[in-house]
Amino acid sequence: xxxxxxxxxxxxxxxxxxxxxxxxxxxxxxxxxxxxxxxxxxxxxxxxxxxxxxxxxxxxxxxxxxxxxxxxxxxxxxxxxxxxxxxxxxxxxxxxxxxxxxxxxxxxxxxxxxxxxxxxxxxxxxxxxxxxxxxxxxxxxxxxxxxxxxxxxxxxxxxxxxxxxxxxxxxxxxxxxxxxxxxxxxxxxxxxxxxxxxxxxxxxxxxxxxxxxxxxxxxxxxxxxxxxxxxxxxxxxxxxxxxxxxxxxxxxxxxxxxxxxxxxxxxxxxxxxxxxxxxxxxxxxxxxxxxxxxxxx
Numbered sequence: 233x234x235x236x237x238x239x240x241x242x243x244x245x246x247x248x249x250x251x252x253x254x255x256x257x258x259x260x261x262x263x264x265x266x267x268x269x270x271x272x273x274x275x276x277x278x279x280x281x282x283x284x285x286x287x288x289x290x291x292x293x294x295x296x297x298x299x300x301x302x303x304x305x306x307x308x309x310x311x312x313x314x315x316x317x318x319x320x321x322x323x324x325x326x327x328x329x330x331x332x333x334x335x336x337x338x339x340x341x342x343x344x345x346x347x348x349x350x351x352x353x354x355x356x357x358x359x360x361x362x363x364x365x366x367x368x369x370x371x372x373x374x375x376x377x378x379x380x381x382x383x384x385x386x387x388x389x390x391x392x393x394x395x396x397x398x399x400x401x402x403x404x405x406x407x408x409x410x411x412x413x414x415x416x417x418x419x420x421x422x423x424x425x426x427x428x429x430x431x432x433x434x435x436x437x438x439x440x441x442x443x444x445x446x447x448x449x450x451x452x453x454x455x456x457x458x459x460x461x462x463x464x465x466x467x468x469x470x471x472x473x474x475x476x477x478x479x480x481x482x483x484x485x486x487x488x489x490x491x492x493x494x495x496x497x498x499x500x501x502x503x504x505x506x507x508x509x510x511x512x513x514x515x516x517x518x519x520x521x522x523x524x525x526x527x528x529x
Contacts (some may be wrong), residue, residue, distance in 0.1 A: 235465045237317055238289045238446060242459035247425060249453065250284035251409040251445040252467065257283070257319060259403040260396065260469035264508045265322055268329040269397050270344050271306060275323050277373040277393040278311045280319070280408040283467045285352070286313035291511065300376075302368060304346025314507070317467025320506040343373030350380050358504040360391040374408070381412065388413045390425075390453075394435030405439040411453050421457075428455050471507035478502040478511050483521050490525075494518045 237252040258276040261267065267275060282298045288295060292315055300308040305328040311321030330344045331373070348368050355361040363474045364384035375390040381389040393408035411429070413422060432438075432452040443451070450459065482490070482502055493500040500513045 233404065235317075236445065237287060237318055237465050237467050238449075238461045239284070239463045240459055240461040242454050242457040243417070243421045243425075246414050246421045247413045247454070247457065247459075248414065249409060249449060249459070250287060250440065251407070251449050251453075252283050253405075253407045253445045254280045254404045254467060255403055256365050257317075257467050257469045257507075258406040261321060262321055262403060263325045264469065266508075269401055270329050270341055271323045271326045272397060272401075272403065273341050273395050273429075274373070275309050275311070275321055275326075276347065276395040276406045278309055279313075279319055279469075280393050280395075280406060281373060281377055281391070281410070282311040282313040283317055283319055284408070284410050286315050286317065286319070287463060287465065289315035289356070291357055292316060295355045296366050297351075297355070298352040298377075299353065300345065300348060300368070300373075301351070302346040302348030302371065304342075304344050304348075305340075306344045306346075307350065308345075310314055312505075313467075315465075317465045318470040318472075319467055320469065320471040321503050322508075334362050339440070340372060342371035347371075350376045352380060352384070357515065375460065377410075388422075390429040392429075392435040394430075394437075394439050396436055396440055407439055407445050407448075408435055409445070409449060409453055424456060425454075428453055437496055447490060450478075469507075471504060471509070473504040473507060473509060475511040475513075478504070479513070479517075479521075482513060483525060485521055487525050490518050490521055494522075 235256045236284045239250045262272050275381050286296045297312045299310045307324035309323040313319040351365045351388045366380045366383045374393040376388050378391045381387045389412045395406040396404040398404045400460045503510045
């Protein structure tokens with residue numbers, strides 16, 4: 233079954249919401265990077281969040297980047313998504329494993345993340361991308377993102393992110409929601425939404441009960457509200473890297489390093505951090521690079 237992400241409005245446009253089932257996308261990331269369970273939970277939550285944030289982009293070539301830099305064993309992660317859900321990402325230390333703590337709000341991995349910063353970058357194909365940054369408040373991603381929205385964008389928000397792992401360490405289910413109040417929301421709407429969010433089970437439990445993302449939204453997050461889904465996409469783990477794109481980057485090594493690789497190994501390899509693909513440049517490729525650099529000089 234393909235993943236699904238939705239966005240919409242409620243309460244006469246006083247509320248907007250996003251929700252995502254990212255199970256297959258996160259499973260693809262796990263397989264690409266050979267992630268530990270801890271790293272899967274960490275990256276999976278970030279993938280769910282970034283897919284939802286990417287739905288706000290108007291241009292298909294625009295992108296949004298969610299970046300965590302931290303001092304815990306995982307060190308951080310980067311996820312990039314476009315408005316149709318094409319998403320890629322990686323964890324800096326993908327094999328780190330710690331025992332996650334259980335709580336009323338799902339598994340806690342804050343100790344593996346540590347203290348650090350959350351950065352959100354919106355590349356809208358203008359001269360300068362928009363960038364905002366806040367300190368991490370817990371390392372649990374949902375809390376950190378809700379804090380970012382209030383501090384950096386002044387948007388009251390509730391964020392729920394959940395991920396369940398099978399006994400064989402594959403992804404059983406992954407998803408989440410973001411719900412935000414518009415500036416003109418009245419007090420009754422604010423109070424009712426806060427009550428819903430405070431009383432609802434955690435997302436992991438709802439996913440474990442077999443609830444799909446729209447049921448989570450309609451039965452819990454927006455219980456009692458009229459709502460409308462305005463957009464729906466099918467996200468996927470997808471990287472736009474290629475051997476051709478890496479070619480110019482390899483050339484930046486310069487004649488000396490390329491010639492050294494040509495003499496010693498007869499080849500040179502480049503690895504994509506986002507999808508873990510490796511591209512090999514053979515003797516012909518390296519000789520051609522040297523020619524092109526010499527012609528440029």
